[in-house]
Amino acid sequence: MLPPIDSLPYTAEARPDAPQKRTAVRRITAGNIGRRKGNQPFAIVTAYDAPFARCAEDAGIDVLLVGDSVGMVVLGYDSTTHVTLDDMLHHTAAVARGTSKAHIVSDLPFGTYQASDADAIRAATRMVQEGGATSVKIEGGVRAADRIKAIVGAGIPVMAHIGLLPQTAGLGPGYKVRSNREALLADARAVQDAGAYAVVLEVVDHAITAEITQTVRIPTVGIGSGPSCDAQVLVLHDVLGLYPESPSFAKRYADLRTDTVSALTRYAHDVSERSFPPA
Numbered sequence: 001m002l003p004p005i006d007s008l009p010y011t012a013e014a015r016p017d018a019p020q021k022r023t024a025v026r027r028i029t030a031g032n033i034g035r036r037k038g039n040q041p042f043a044i045v046t047a048y049d050a051p052f053a054r055c056a057e058d059a060g061i062d063v064l065l066v067g068d069s070v071g072m073v074v075l076g077y078d079s080t081t082h083v084t085l086d087d088m089l090h091h092t093a094a095v096a097r098g099t100s101k102a103h104i105v106s107d108l109p110f111g112t113y114q115a116s117d118a119d120a121i122r123a124a125t126r127m128v129q130e131g132g133a134t135s136v137k138i139e140g141g142v143r144a145a146d147r148i149k150a151i152v153g154a155g156i157p158v159m160a161h162i163g164l165l166p167q168t169a170g171l172g173p174g175y176k177v178r179s180n181r182e183a184l185l186a187d188a189r190a191v192q193d194a195g196a197y198a199v200v201l202e203v204v205d206h207a208i209t210a211e212i213t214q215t216v217r218i219p220t221v222g223i224g225s226g227p228s229c230d231a232q233v234l235v236l237h238d239v240l241g242l243y244p245e246s247p248s249f250a251k252r253y254a255d256l257r258t259d260t261v262s263a264l265t266r267y268a269h270d271v272s273e274r275s276f277p278p279a
């Protein structure tokens, strides 16, 4: 007869050699985000690596954008157009490893989705399969609608991005506020109708942003577009004071560049003075 279970030295789960019971934590889905439309506004922040992604998740931010802004704030480029799909996969995978429940939306970088629906589906699929993204973001309104439809049709949720489009900013009026009301409303409707679950509005006139937010059924995510959006997104390095050329609309909540230089100066000083390591 077997001994009673309580008299065994280990329960099945506690035995060191027992297979660990895995509690799958489901990531926030695009559907969850879509249902936040019209509710309390929520924050999104960019993330590019495991430790900062974990900090954001611990802060209760449950939508993380692996933006192609990584090219400027981490990789030292002067624009986002140099960022490759492999760069984005590398950073997306790090963010996925550092988090367990956050929704990870990753930018498809310049040149990976413009040429054809097939290219767009291939790039988005790699982002989900190899990077661990939960959804992808692409830039463009009316002109990106077919791509959005194709990617969503392949089973991958898409966040759209209208207004100032950094990947092609050189073609438009640069970093000026976007205020072509008819065109912006058409873009917002087109991406919604194509199946996007949310739309980023970058540097859009505040009154037009409010009108778009009231018009579309999907959450609007503002950056430099005023307070009326369903969500706001900021670049992590702007929030933390790690990037010297932050845009004026970004709010700096810390000055980590100063703290970092100060810490490293003290460390170098301690080494040169032989006060570190201790004797």
Ligand code: KIV
Residues within 6 Å of the ligand: 046, 065, 066, 067, 068, 069, 070, 107, 200, 202, 223, 233, 235
């Ligand atoms: O790449 C990025 O960080 C972005 C945000 C500016 C929305 O697309």
